[in-house]
Amino acid sequence: MKKRKIKENMRRNAREEWQKIRQMDRKSAAVYIWDYYKLWIIGIVTFVFLVIYFITVFLNRPKDTLLHVTMVNFYDNVSEKSDFYKDFIEYSGFNVEEGDVIFDANVFFNLIRPADSKSSYFQKTIAFLEAKTTDAVICEYDNLMGIGAGGRFLDLSDEKVKSIYEKYQDRIVYLAESEERDEEVPIGIDISDSPVLARMNGYTDKCYIAVSAYTERLDAVEVFIDYLLS
Amino acid sequence: MESMETKRKVTQIAIHIILIIFSFIMLVPFAWMTLTAFKSATEATQVNPFVIFPSKWLTDAFVRVWNNMNFLLLYKNTLLLIFWRVVCAVLTATMAGYGFSRLEFKGRDAMFNLILFQMMIPSQIFLIPQYVMVSNMKMTNTIFALVFPGIVTAFGTFLLKQAYMGLPKDLEEAARMDGCNIFQTFLLIMAPLARSSMVALAIFTAVFAYKDLMWPLVVNTSSTMMPLSAALATMQGQYSSNYPELMAASLIACVPMIVLYLIFQKQFIEGIATSGGKL
Numbered sequence: 001m002k003k004r005k006i007k008e009n010m011r012r013n014a015r016e017e018w019q020k021i022r023q024m025d026r027k028s029a030a031v032y033i034w035d036y037y038k039l040w041i042i043g044i045v046t047f048v049f050l051v052i053y054f055i056t057v058f059l060n061r062p063k064d065t066l067l068h069v070t071m072v073n074f075y076d077n078v079s080e081k082s083d084f085y086k087d088f089i090e091y092s093g094f095n096v097e098e099g100d101v102i103f104d105a106n107v108f109f110n111l112i113r114p115a116d117s118k119s120s121y122f123q124k125t126i127a128f129l130e131a132k133t134t135d136a137v138i139c140e141y142d143n144l145m146g147i148g149a150g151g152r153f154l155d156l157s158d159e160k161v162k163s164i165y166e167k168y169q170d171r172i173v174y175l176a177e178s179e180e181r182d183e184e185v186p187i188g189i190d191i192s193d194s195p196v197l198a199r200m201n202g203y204t205d206k207c208y209i210a211v212s213a214y215t216e217r218l219d220a221v222e223v224f225i226d227y228l229l230s
Numbered sequence: 231m232e233s234m235e236t237k238r239k240v241t242q243i244a245i246h247i248i249l250i251i252f253s254f255i256m257l258v259p260f261a262w263m264t265l266t267a268f269k270s271a272t273e274a275t276q277v278n279p280f281v282i283f284p285s286k287w288l289t290d291a292f293v294r295v296w297n298n299m300n301f302l303l304l305y306k307n308t309l310l311l312i313f314w315r316v317v318c319a320v321l322t323a324t325m326a327g328y329g330f331s332r333l334e335f336k337g338r339d340a341m342f343n344l345i346l347f348q349m350m351i352p353s354q355i356f357l358i359p360q361y362v363m364v365s366n367m368k369m370t371n372t373i374f375a376l377v378f379p380g381i382v383t384a385f386g387t388f389l390l391k392q393a394y395m396g397l398p399k400d401l402e403e404a405a406r407m408d409g410c411n412i413f414q415t416f417l418l419i420m421a422p423l424a425r426s427s428m429v430a431l432a433i434f435t436a437v438f439a440y441k442d443l444m445w446p447l448v449v450n451t452s453s454t455m456m457p458l459s460a461a462l463a464t465m466q467g468q469y470s471s472n473y474p475e476l477m478a479a480s481l482i483a484c485v486p487m488i489v490l491y492l493i494f495q496k497q498f499i500e501g502i503a504t505s506g507g508k509l
Binding site: 058062102120124127128 | 354369444
């Protein structure tokens with residue numbers, strides 16, 4: 001009963017308001033509307049803008065990548081214009097569009113320094129692993145062990161990566177036993193002698209590749225490891 | 231009497247000397263950045279500490295950096311980031327602050343304590359869950375992704391709550407008696423009176439959005455969607471030893487903030503005084 005009364009009141013007010021505006025000339029009507037309804041106008045325009053924006057972003061949302069590799073402390077060009085990228089695409093035979101394969105070398109940290117575990121780049125690497133953005137990480141020993149200790153790298157003895165394990169058995173590096181682990185866990189593959197990396201201004205020290213524990217693109221990772229050691 | 235006057239003068243001089251020394255310390259990094267931008271790469275890395283000014287004022291670094299980086303795009307991204315963060319923070323904090331200070335509802339204090347608790351946790355803790363959320367929404371490399379963590383602000387809510395609590399309740403009661411409902415009382419009476427705190431919050435949000443590095447670096451990896459802070463960070467790999475270029479880019483990146491500061495100087499100082507914070 002009360003609700004109906006409120007509705008009727010609102011309708012009557014709206015009718016009266018509309019009659020009032022109709023009696024005004026165009027300019028006064030515009031001034032009146034702006035004076036009394038500017039917040040509503042701004043609100044509605046913002047709302048419409050946001051709806052259009054989100055629809056546009058949703059329609060143009062990035063598709064899933066074929067491969068995303070994080071290269072920690074790697075000072076060379078690995079962008080889509082680089083020889084490294086082109087060479088890998090040719091080797092892999094992937095039919096790629098822009099953004100399908102990403103090599104991210106904009107990551108710099110060294111976990112031998114405790115302060116680096118709070119750095120933006122380290123946080124970025126962890127976030128990328130957790131969100132299944134990154135499929136594999138190339139880094140030096142200390143970083144490999146540091147990230148691996150958090151359980152974010154795949155145990156290479158897992159059935160899912162049996163073929164990688166068998167192929168590169170002699171290159172495997174292990175995460176040492178600890179209070180949390182009863183036995184050593186194979187988490188990385190030594191790629192220090194990679195002919196591809198040797199041609200680049202990459203690592204001066206030993207380097208390793210590890211597979212993300214959350215990746216769903218193991219086939220692409222395997223192709224990439226094969227490429228690095230081919 | 232005279233000795234009192236002398237003592238007062240000596241104290242004044244001592245205070246001024248201390249302030250000048252601290253001002254000098256604060257200005258040294260900025261001066262170093264400016265001077266290095268005009269040096270050659272060799273001169274910039276020279277170890278001799280007495281070479282302060284460039285032997286020859288070169289503008290090559292500015293030209294190279296301007297040509298290599300799309301600064302107009304970076305400015306656009308940065309300004310959009312600042313604009314939307316300020317709009318969202320002020321809008322949500324104003325309403326939440328009013329709710330927490332003036333409205334009675336179940337669990338109000340517990341909810342406010344939860345907000346205060348959030349202010350005590352380092353922002354890094356939120357980075358991974360926030361990135362996972364944005365990534366699952368498929369919204370990475372968008373302006374929305376940059377704005378996302380700033381849509382609501384615990385600090386802003388706290389600041390605005392304190393501002394509303396300082397306003398007399400009589401105003402609200404008068405508004406109610408004149409027929410205003412809760413929303414009208416808030417919008418037409420209370421919010422305009424908290425304007426100085428809103429300005430302070432807007433300034434704080436703008437400065438923090440401008441210098442925010444960690445979140446943009448994580449969430450927007452595409453060079454076309456980065457703000458200035460993240461784009462400057464990417465120069466580390468490319469120009470790790472070229473200080474003049476790095477400093478020239480930093481100087482160019484400072485321009486919008488310097489312009490904003492010059493325009494809103496009065497509000498900046500009032501904002502700091504109102505909130506008792508530091509930028």
